[in-house]
Amino acid sequence: MAQITAALVKELRDKSGAGMMDCKKALGENDGDIEAAMDWLRQKGIAKAEKKSGRVAAEGLVAVASNGTTGVAVEVNSETDFVARNEQFQTLVKGVAGVALENGGDFDATNAAEYPGTSHSVEAEVTEAVGTIGENMTFRRSAGLTVSSGVVSTYIHNAAAPGLGKLAVLVALESDADAATLDALGKQLAMHVAATNPASMTVEELDPAAVEREKAVLVEQARESGKPDNIIEKMIVGRMNKYYQEVVFVEQTFVIDGETKIKKVIENAAKDAGTDIKLAGYVRLEVGDGIEKEEDDFAAEVAAMQG
Template identity: 35%
Template sequence: MEISAALIKELKEKTGAGIVDCKQVLTETKGDVNKAVEILRKKGLSKADKKAGRAANEGTVTLKTEGKRGLVVKVNCETDFVAKTEDFKKFASDVTELIFGKGYKFSSEFPTDVEDLRKNVIAKLGENILVSDWKFIEAKGELYPYIHRDKFSVKVAMIADFSISKKDGETEELMKNIAMQITAMNPIAVDVSSIPADKLSQVKAEFEEEARQSGKPEKIIENIVKGKLEKYYDEVVLLEQAFILDEEKKVKQIIEDFVKNKGIDFKVNSFVRVSL
């Protein structure tokens, strides 16, 4: 059977496979495009397995909000060339919609439909593609999404949950500034009480071990650990961080001043953040 250029073009557009592969499979299926797509898909899944383990440090991050729910997703590829392609951007968008719609929790073992989508795009783009992380947020108040991009792609995505008693231009400005703070300074918690207990225990144990190696008395060790913890909070706790637009004040002071001066309740409930 003669395989027309139109059939080859159709199959190439559907699968992203090379012209030679398209012609070969169409010959094998006697021009049946649907069968050809399935054969190439299976070959693509095999190709994806071969690319597993290859470093994938480029990519993008995406986000989606709808009502009280929000999602941030990190998608990696091997090169910035592929990260700029429409096929990669479409995959990032599609996988975000899929995860959001199904409500999947992040795991190293991907759901079947996410994994199929991933392997299909690997077959098309020829690079290892990873959905490296995703996080959901459920709002108590109002979600505020924020992204930071360079010239070609989004590098950081975050969604914060704010409770506010009145929304106006000044409130919006503060929400944006807090979002910029989270994006730039990468805190791990809103306040000290919301640091995960296992993380805090680990950090405290490390500080105690460092202090004991100095050979100082136990009472002094306690003070050393206390000082180290306070410095740690200043670095990783949002409300304890120096405000990026006024480093003489902590974030919590900026919020307290705003509430006092404007008579508007303002609280950061939680946030999620991913970055390349």
């Protein structure tokens, strides 16, 4: 068997754009033959996938999965919405969500875990799908919530298929109340989160830097009105309370009835159930959130072609 040297691995890596370990394996499988190893990488979809990996994948799908007391949400991206409607891609995303559920939503554990029906990892399955479907794809993120007693409700806004869509929400409710009752409440709260995108669950959990920035803006606005400092101080208290009601989940007004604060909605539900209900957490994943998309300038492209 030929010796697989570092120089040989580097040569194949430069030629294929594939990862070092993939190149080493390819050379090992092909007795050090560069051309055969290159063909092997292409057959596996690895070389093709690596070359596509620089392209922005900001479309795709989110998926949810739950077993009652644990719920997860995952995001898998593609380059185009057309691929997001592809049955093979949808099956892939559902599969990733299922593995995430087994791993409590932990991203690294999910990525490294075996993909169902294969002998390789989720990460390798996504790479393989790049080669077969023909677009760059990434398993971007996952999140999970677990309660010891109660439910983790899931919600998909504008579902593309069961459990799949562009916006996913999880809401965790800790309680001994009837599971069906809790899940109905959880789904309504999840719809609220989908609509309002709160910055935090409670005032205490708000980013301190964001709070200070808001205060600074409000103080400056009040000073420009010529009010004395003692009046400004009172004004800021009221305006900050209004700010909290806009961005904090439990302080927001419930979108479904338009008048009750979320914390009161939960209190009322607990009273009806005859037992405590605690909002234990929420997750909101929206496809492409935070990804900088490339904007194509078609006119400039045509002009460049004309020289």
